Amino acid sequence: MQLSIELPEKIDSILRNRLIYTFKIFCTLSDYDYTENSEYKLSYNDNSDDKYFKCKSKFFDLKNINDLNIQWYEIYNQSISDKYGIHKLPVFFLKNDVYEIDILAEIFIWISLQFEYVQKNENFGHIYPFKNSLHGHFNLDPKIPYASIWIEILSNKIKEFYKFETKDNFKKTYIINSHDIDFLPKSNFNSFIRLFKNYLISIIRFKDKKYSKQLLKLLIKKFPNYNKLFYNFNILMNIENEYKAKGIYMFLIENTHYKDGNYNIDDEIFKLMVKKCIDNGNEIGLHGSYSTSDQKGKLTEELNKLQNEGINISGVRQHWLRFNYNHYFKEVDENKLKYDMTIGFNETNGFRSGLAAAYPPYDFENETHHKFLEFPLAIMENTLYFEDKDKYQWYDKSEKILKNVYNFKYGGVSILWHDSAFQGTNFPIEFIELYKKILNDKRFEFTDGKTTFDYFKPIYLKNKLELN
Ligand SMILES: [Zn+2]
Numbered sequence: 001m002q003l004s005i006e007l008p009e010k011i012d013s014i015l016r017n018r019l020i021y022t023f024k025i026f027c028t029l030s031d032y033d034y035t036e037n038s039e040y041k042l043s044y045n046d047n048s049d050d051k052y053f054k055c056k057s058k059f060f061d062l063k064n065i066n067d068l069n070i071q072w073y074e075i076y077n078q079s080i081s082d083k084y085g086i087h088k089l090p091v092f093f094l095k096n097d098v099y100e101i102d103i104l105a106e107i108f109i110w111i112s113l114q115f116e117y118v119q120k121n122e123n124f125g126h127i128y129p130f131k132n133s134l135h136g137h138f139n140l141d142p143k144i145p146y147a148s149i150w151i152e153i154l155s156n157k158i159k160e161f162y163k164f165e166t167k168d169n170f171k172k173t174y175i176i177n178s179h180d181i182d183f184l185p186k187s188n189f190n191s192f193i194r195l196f197k198n199y200l201i202s203i204i205r206f207k208d209k210k211y212s213k214q215l216l217k218l219l220i221k222k223f224p225n226y227n228k229l230f231y232n233f234n235i236l237m238n239i240e241n242e243y244k245a246k247g248i249y250m251f252l253i254e255n256t257h258y259k260d261g262n263y264n265i266d267d268e269i270f271k272l273m274v275k276k277c278i279d280n281g282n283e284i285g286l287h288g289s290y291s292t293s294d295q296k297g298k299l300t301e302e303l304n305k306l307q308n309e310g311i312n313i314s315g316v317r318q319h320w321l322r323f324n325y326n327h328y329f330k331e332v333d334e335n336k337l338k339y340d341m342t343i344g345f346n347e348t349n350g351f352r353s354g355l356a357a358a359y360p361p362y363d364f365e366n367e368t369h370h371k372f373l374e375f376p377l378a379i380m381e382n383t384l385y386f387e388d389k390d391k392y393q394w395y396d397k398s399e400k401i402l403k404n405v406y407n408f409k410y411g412g413v414s415i416l417w418h419d420s421a422f423q424g425t426n427f428p429i430e431f432i433e434l435y436k437k438i439l440n441d442k443r444f445e446f447t448d449g450k451t452t453f454d455y456f457k458p459i460y461l462k463n464k465l466e467l468n
Contacts, residue, residue, distance in 0.1 A: 033463065177415060233419065247446075
């Protein structure tokens with residue numbers, strides 16, 4: 001069904017661009033075809049004909065996090081409320097009455113991450129604390145995809161208004177199955193130190209007796225050969241082949257900061273492992289090193305180094321999810337990358353931009369969309385571990401997120417299992433079973449970044465959002 005947006009002629013150009021961007025994403029993720037002049041309109045024009053579905057602009061340009069207040073909207077649609085397990089939604093753009101909500105503005109504040117963007121010069125060391133996110137600041141549940149729910153509500157309102165028939169188009173729900181490679185078995189001594197360090201961390205920091213026992217067992221049983229414990233690619237690839245899943249392997253290429261991995265692009269082991277992935281038909285991605293966010297141009301340098309080795313990269317995820325809003329996304333764009341997977345939380349799993357789907361992020365500098373897709377990081381195993389170090393009931397926590405991805409059905413979020421999870425050296429061995437259980441979930445197709453990008457690109461292009 002075709003749909004267009006009608007805006008007042010004298011509207012501010014920033015507001016115009018932001019509403020049109022959000023509208024195009026809304027159309028894409030609710031099966032409408034965006035057109036410039038359809039007989040069915042969503043109109044922000046006060047003088048417009050009554051035959052059109054009307055909205056009132058409440059949007060204001062957020063300059064500071066204190067500009068936002070929270071109010072609540074009761075969800076009247078019972079099926080949406082039941083599906084997502086909530087009965088009210090936070091509302092940020094509201095001046096007087098609760099009944100006229102500018103839903104596109106509400107969607108924008110989530111997906112653009114503007115709440116974080118306005119804090120871009122704060123000194124977080126480029127790792128955003130959860131408490132400074134929209135969720136953290138307003139005490140919202142990160143496992144609820146608020147922007148996705150607004151999209152469904154708006155879509156239903158429009159369907160009702162124009163009496164459109166609901167068609168349920170079958171969709172493939174892709175999930176990007178990714179592995180950040182933070183450590184490679186460079187030498188036996190290196191591997192021993194790493195294992196021993198993890199053992200101490202499990203006792204001192206995690207205070208997890210069950211896991212420290214597992215690590216002690218490994219230390220004794222494998223003595224004195226520890227290298228094989230960190231060689232996990234075969235195990236991982238066998239599991240993926242067994243479950244007919246594809247995976248993308250994200251490599252660091254530099255280790256100049258102490259928080260980087262233990263290897264770099266010149267190491268034999270790096271070359272060997274990259275070759276192994278390529279021979280097995282896996283996609284290789286760049287895991288942008290810790291210091292790439294400190295200076296613009298560093299990410300480009302890393303991509304060029306890989307290209308000089310004949311390795312072409314389509315996507316990236318930053319190590320420690322560390323990035324700088326002042327130049328990171330711009331650089332991803334300038335390098336014509338197809339996707340990024342950095343938007344997730346370090347402290348908890350869920351939907352950092354409120355959206356349980358792939359989408360092009362907003363470019364505040366040019367007031368348009370970025371030309372790459374974000375595959376939001378919805379689940380990573382270490383975060384599951386931090387959330388429950390006692391009972392190991394990680395499945396329930398991940399299922400709450402996966403269920404909401406499936407509810408929204410468009411897919412394109414990423415999950416992350418570090419390769420070090422596969423012999424119990426960094427995380428409890430139970431994570432392997434959880435990984436298998438997730439891969440066996442028939443609601444989803446677990447795949448790599450390129451496949452997902454190729455699936456979404458024409459869908460967004462149809463709605464006038466061109467991508468790299
Ligand atoms: Zn990493």
